[in-house]
Amino acid sequence: MAMKIKSVYLETNDIAGTVAFYGGRLGLPIVDLMAKSVTFQVGWSQLHFRVNTQTQPFYHLAFLIPSNQMQEAFAWLSKRTGVLPFTDGRKIAHFENWNAHAFYFLDNHGTILEFIARHELNNVSYKSFNSSSILSINEVGVPVDSVSEAGEFLLANYAIPYFAEGPRMPDFVVMGESEGLLIVPRAGRGWWPTMRPAEKHPIRIQLEHHGKPIELRFHEEIQVKRPLAVAW
Template identity: 50%
Template sequence: MPTAMILKEVHLQTADLAATTAFYAELLELPIQAQTETSVAFRVGFSLLSFRLSNAAQRPFYHFAFTIPSNQVAEAHAWISARTTILPAPEGGTILDFPNWNAKAFYFHDPNGNILECIARFDLPNAVANGFSSACFLGLNEIGLPTPNAPQSAEAIHRQYDVPYFVRGPRLPEFVVMGDDTGLFIMPTIGRGWLPTGRPAERFGIRVVFEEKGKTRVIDYQ
């Protein structure tokens, strides 16, 4: 898909670098791409997921999603649930169905309180024959970008970077989704609750390197 939006790099902050490194390297078994005394970066399929030690008194937290093979929701759920707790869905169970997006997903926390998601998008041709492993984290599919005004910020990104509004929606006064099935910006207004916990969205430093229509772009929020 030459015009797909690809989340190439996502750079986040962490208040506990040691716990972050252990969780992603040992529990999720993601390969470490680079590491210093104050940062660590992991390879996640076509994406790089990086954490930098925060000097702030606050504990930064984010929402992001991994793309998993479209035929491995149950296998991925079993693999993750053997390692950590799957978060309950608001209406019961632990797997959420998104019929408008033709997708299913489940959620869990990392030590920072980040809300992680594994999502299978059935319109993506990424089914695999083998059992689930860390190699089946195919890339980053979503990154949350909380903002004081979701429609205004979304329109600015649309105009500056030529990122389309997600054709499957939604596009609401407090919640806008941009991109396509391969990569999405999830843009809530600050204070809106994240699925599935309802924790109000906050904004912390984040840098996203993405590809849209073959061009590499950068969004940097400090």
């Protein structure tokens, strides 16, 4: 069993806008809604937000879609929100080294979202694309101060590998496997495709790595806690 992202916990300064965007525009099922928190179902993953009105957090997430439905997903999403240009006016990016296609858009916080089709995965679908076609949260961006220290920490403590297809650079690495990846830039490095500098905001991630549960907390530094029954 590969690495899968089971739950991601983020913050929002606009809970009503978050519900309207993810539940309304994207049509993700709402699992739980309270005055200061909301949880959405994203395929086999869950996406949680809690209110923090003291900051204006933004993040990077990628959602995995069936490997044969890039054009369908693009058409579906384009009817619901704007799609960001990638390069040279193109809106669908082709990552040859990753054998993947992707496109980008923004949520109500300015979080950079992505739909990605990874063609090596066996997840072809012949149903019409809609919100239920989204398979999972596939990538989570986790900006840090020291990329090398973060990468070595994840490898040494939890055997989360450097992504075989890379890249591995002083200010940017990718950790994990095709079904679940941690995108680890140096804080301040620009996120594609907007080049907005990456910022550190609270993130909690629950993973399943080859059948073993892992919980990671990224704030100013990485913290790792077990068991998973920790109050959010």
